[in-house]
Amino acid sequence: xxxxxxxxxxxxxxxxxxxxxxxxxxxxxxxxxxxxxxxxxxxxxxxxxxxxxxxxxxxxxxxxxxxxxxxxxxxxxxxxxxxxxxxxxxxxxxxxxxxxxxxxxxxxxxxxxxxxxxxxxxxxxxxxxxxxxxxxxxxxxxxxxxxxxxxxxxxxxxxxxxxxxxxxxxxxxxxxxxxxxxxxxxxxxxxxxxxxxxxxxxxxxxxxxxxxxxxxxxxxxxxxxxxxxxxxxxxxxxxxxxxxxxxxxxxxxxxxxxxxxxxxxxxxxxxxxxxxxxxxxxxxxxxxxxxxxxxxxxxxxxxxxxxxxxxxxxxxxxxxxxxxxxxxxxxxxxxxxxxxxxxxxxxxxxxxxxxxxxxxxxxxxxxxxxxxxxxxxxxxxxxxxxxxxxxxxxxxxxxxxxxxxxxxxxxxxxxxxxxxxxxxxxxxxxxxxxxxxxxxxxxxxxxxxxxxxxxxxxxxxxxxxxxxxxxxxxxxxxxxxxxxxxxxxxxxxxxxxxxxxxxxxxxxxxxxxxxxxxxxxxxxxxxxxxxxxxxxxxxxxxxxxxxxxxxxxxxxxxxxxxxxxxxxxxxxxxxxxxxxxxxxxxxxxxxxxxxxxxxxxxxxxxxxxxxxxxxxxxxxxxxxxxxxxxxxxxxxxxxxxxxxxxxxxxxxxxxxxxxxxxxxxxxxxxxxxxxxxxxxxxxxxxxxxxxxxxxxxxxxxxxxxxxxxxxxxxxxxxxxxx
Amino acid sequence: xxxxxxxxxxxxxxxxxxxxxxxxxxxxxxxxxxxxxxxxxxxxxxxxxxxxxxxxxxxxxxxxxxxxxxxxxxxxxxxxxxxxxxxxxxxxxxxxxxxxxxxxxxxxxxxxxxxxxxxxxxxxxxxxxxxxxxxxxxxxxxxxxxxxxxxxxxxx
Numbered sequence: 001x002x003x004x005x006x007x008x009x010x011x012x013x014x015x016x017x018x019x020x021x022x023x024x025x026x027x028x029x030x031x032x033x034x035x036x037x038x039x040x041x042x043x044x045x046x047x048x049x050x051x052x053x054x055x056x057x058x059x060x061x062x063x064x065x066x067x068x069x070x071x072x073x074x075x076x077x078x079x080x081x082x083x084x085x086x087x088x089x090x091x092x093x094x095x096x097x098x099x100x101x102x103x104x105x106x107x108x109x110x111x112x113x114x115x116x117x118x119x120x121x122x123x124x125x126x127x128x129x130x131x132x133x134x135x136x137x138x139x140x141x142x143x144x145x146x147x148x149x150x151x152x153x154x155x156x157x158x159x160x161x162x163x164x165x166x167x168x169x170x171x172x173x174x175x176x177x178x179x180x181x182x183x184x185x186x187x188x189x190x191x192x193x194x195x196x197x198x199x200x201x202x203x204x205x206x207x208x209x210x211x212x213x214x215x216x217x218x219x220x221x222x223x224x225x226x227x228x229x230x231x232x233x234x235x236x237x238x239x240x241x242x243x244x245x246x247x248x249x250x251x252x253x254x255x256x257x258x259x260x261x262x263x264x265x266x267x268x269x270x271x272x273x274x275x276x277x278x279x280x281x282x283x284x285x286x287x288x289x290x291x292x293x294x295x296x297x298x299x300x301x302x303x304x305x306x307x308x309x310x311x312x313x314x315x316x317x318x319x320x321x322x323x324x325x326x327x328x329x330x331x332x333x334x335x336x337x338x339x340x341x342x343x344x345x346x347x348x349x350x351x352x353x354x355x356x357x358x359x360x361x362x363x364x365x366x367x368x369x370x371x372x373x374x375x376x377x378x379x380x381x382x383x384x385x386x387x388x389x390x391x392x393x394x395x396x397x398x399x400x401x402x403x404x405x406x407x408x409x410x411x412x413x414x415x416x417x418x419x420x421x422x423x424x425x426x427x428x429x430x431x432x433x434x435x436x437x438x439x440x441x442x443x444x445x446x447x448x449x450x451x452x453x454x455x456x457x458x459x460x461x462x463x464x465x466x467x468x469x470x471x472x473x474x475x476x477x478x479x480x481x482x483x484x485x486x487x488x489x490x491x492x493x494x495x496x497x498x499x500x501x502x503x504x505x506x507x508x509x510x511x512x513x514x515x516x517x518x519x520x521x522x523x524x525x526x527x528x529x530x531x532x533x534x535x536x537x538x539x540x541x542x543x544x545x546x547x548x549x550x551x552x553x554x555x556x557x558x559x560x561x562x563x564x565x566x567x568x569x570x571x572x573x574x575x576x577x578x579x580x581x582x583x584x585x586x587x588x589x590x591x592x593x594x595x596x597x598x599x600x601x602x603x604x605x606x607x608x609x610x611x612x613x614x615x616x617x618x619x620x621x622x623x624x625x626x627x628x629x630x631x632x633x634x635x636x637x638x639x640x641x642x643x644x645x646x647x648x649x650x651x652x653x654x655x656x657x658x659x660x661x662x663x664x665x666x667x668x669x670x671x672x673x674x675x676x677x678x679x680x681x682x683x684x685x686x687x688x689x690x691x692x693x694x695x696x697x698x699x700x701x702x703x704x705x706x707x708x709x710x711x712x713x714x715x716x717x718x719x720x721x722x
Numbered sequence: 723x724x725x726x727x728x729x730x731x732x733x734x735x736x737x738x739x740x741x742x743x744x745x746x747x748x749x750x751x752x753x754x755x756x757x758x759x760x761x762x763x764x765x766x767x768x769x770x771x772x773x774x775x776x777x778x779x780x781x782x783x784x785x786x787x788x789x790x791x792x793x794x795x796x797x798x799x800x801x802x803x804x805x806x807x808x809x810x811x812x813x814x815x816x817x818x819x820x821x822x823x824x825x826x827x828x829x830x831x832x833x834x835x836x837x838x839x840x841x842x843x844x845x846x847x848x849x850x851x852x853x854x855x856x857x858x859x860x861x862x863x864x865x866x867x868x869x870x871x872x873x874x875x876x877x878x
Contacts, residue, residue, distance in 0.1 A: 081821025217756025396823030639858030
């Protein structure tokens with residue numbers, strides 16, 4: 001099958017090579033992404049979005065018709081709770097003419113299925129496969145029609161497909177039956193995809209395909225998985241940043257009941273036992289003292305992450321904002337904002353099961369990045385990449401934490417040392433103290449307000465540590481880009497039309513491991529930029545929504561969509577209705593990965609505590625695939641945003657992360673649930689990301705409501721009313 | 723030590739260290755994995771199950787203390803895979819789970835609440851269930867508990 005370059009636009013240039021379709025037990029057609037780096041670069045430049053980069057070491061497959069006429073779909077994307085399995089099943093059903101529930105989605109095993117070289121993250125799981133999955137599905141449907149046509153002596157074009165059945169006049173045969181009968185498969189040219197107007201399931205609110213298994217408790221996560229003859233391991237990890245073993249005594253642990261071995265290989269120390277309880281009991285008998293070379297304090301961290309330190313990279317410039325601000329130093333409106341470090345605190349701790357034999361490793365790990373598992377495990381064991389087989393069960397929450405640095409490398413090394421499969425997982429304390437944290441940030445915003453109240457010039461300088469280094473394991477992006485504006489700096493730019501505007505990211509270096517967190521750059525940047533916008537509106541006595549709409553009057557797509565989102569927010573939130581006594585109202589908007597999310601919040605302050613009463617979210621994510629799934633994501637992002645705004649903070653003291661337990665890291669509970677209304681707009685004809693965008697406006701909308709209620713601006717998180 | 727108890731209606735016997743937390747007995751010895759490990763310190767509620775009808779965080783209960791008692795885990799909450807407990811029906815109707823990991827603990831805590839208080843208000847729900855969910859399913863959990871209350875009341 002040749003590449004089809006006739007369709008318009010980069011993402012529609014398709015690249016069918018070998019076979020992603022299995023019929024009658026044989027791989028008959030494959031589907032790979034085009035040159036991954038080229039596509040990566042092009043899309044990156046276009047949208048700062050991460051595309052899917054398909055990769056596999058063996059013949060790949062996505063679809064297989066099973067004997068019971070269900071269709072197996074091996075997902076190259078990981079189900080971390082975001083509902084990607086459901087979205088992909090719906091997309092496939094659209095071209096396959098089967099009910100979406102008949103498509104059984106599971107994760108691809110890396111040695112036999114197609115997996116994504118990019119991590120599952122960045123809110124692009126469903127949207128990045130929007131066309132490719134339908135193209136493979138449509139191709140398979142045509143192949144089934146061809147086969148039935150040959151059987152009946154009719155043209156494929158005269159055959160209808162319905163409910164997993166091929167029909168021509170009185171002839172009827174199921175997909176499974178023709179798959180069993182037919183031996184020779186021809187691969188047709190990629191069929192034209194059905195237009196949106198013909199969609200039968202995409203766009204309908206449907207139930208998740210993983211709902212029942214999760215409600216019955218039968219969904220298997222890494223901790224629930226097993227291999228025959230498996231042992232359990234507990235890994236010694238330093239509670240101090242960069243801590244190394246000073247003295248170690250494992251004598252008592254070795255004698256403990258059920259212990260098979262205490263593995264010691266340099267800094268790698270693990271107790272291996274017949275049960276987790278035995279391993280954990282023995283682990284508690286280890287005596288260890290730590291070298292603690294890293295003495296970093298919270299104050300050091302604040303100082304390091306400050307605008308003016310490190311390298312400055314300008315990422316947005318129109319007019320001459322900087323010189324206007326400089327020339328009017330005495331009169332510019334200037335504010336500083338700070339956001340803290342945060343933890344992922346996903347409910348399922350990092351875990352891995354490893355079975356290492358001579359030159360082969362099987363890894364079961366709930367990971368957002370199978371490729372990273374393959375790369376790091378093959379390197380650690382010095383075996384070929386195609387000898388590492390990764391199985392991904394359901395993942396009990398990721399939020400970025402399961403992108404990198406799981407326990408798979410350690411699990412593999414321990415398995416190798418004991419010659420048996422082992423299961424390894426973190427304690428909650430280890431999960432908190434041996435993590436990768438959302439970095440703290442500092443923002444300086446300045447505006448020159450003209451006599452008439454117009455904003456003549458505006459600047460945003462933000463300082464953030466570089467997280468690409470930790471994510472990609474190399475300093476290269478930093479060297480090329482100068483600063484991490486792709487992830488940590490994401491969302492720093494102004495979406496508004498100011499004649500003179502300038503945005504710079506200052507690259508900070510911190511002695512703390514930092515990493516991706518749901519909406520990592522968007523969260524702090526939107527807090528700073530949108531809080532400043534609320535303050536500017538307050539300062540110039542303008543309505544904060546009208547103020548923003550006034551700055552979105554151009555006819556580019558983002559302005560047009562942004563304006564519509566805000567207009568919808570006015571109507572849906574009852575923005576213009578009188579406020580009840582003691583209620584503050586605030587709003588914020590963010591433009592993230594081409595999705596636009598805006599929130600209006602009503603809150604009260606009761607006994608010195610902020611109580612969120614009502615949240616109205618409007619999200620324009622282009623085409624919506626499963627509106628119910630989108631609502632789940634908006635609600636989830638809202639709750640996580642409320643927690644991040646009001647409670648969450650990771651701090652460091654004497655080189656140690658201070659939060660080790662849930663009791664030290666408060667998060668939202670059922671008591672924090674406000675009335676939440678979600679509205680979805682379809683402002684474009686392709687789907688965009690959903691998981692992260694609605695999180696961004698929550699914190700600044702809360703801050704805006706506090707400003708509205710008290711007249712006092714909030715400039716750092718978590719919000720503490722003095 | 724040999725300890726006898728009943729789990730999901732089935733008389734059961736285990737021979738383990740009496741100090742072993744019930745959570746690990748249930749998960750690793752009896753292979754009932756719906757009950758999850760979240761923190762090991764009774765702070766998050768992922769390991770909630772019923773001991774003689776009481777919602778209990780099993781990570782902090784030594785197995786010796788449950789000798790002779792009745793344990794129910796999520797696997798034993800419904801009569802069958804078709805005949806679901808009102809809590810599970812409501813969880814499906816309201817489409818609560820995202821990653822799903824904490825839901826077993828929430829459902830067990832909610833089932834106990836409904837038994838005690840067939841018509842809980844939002845305040846009752848928030849006061850009695852302090853489990854943690856990171857995906858942010860809390861709004862739907864509240865809706866589902868209220869829906870389950872309706873389903874239960876219709877049945878009576």
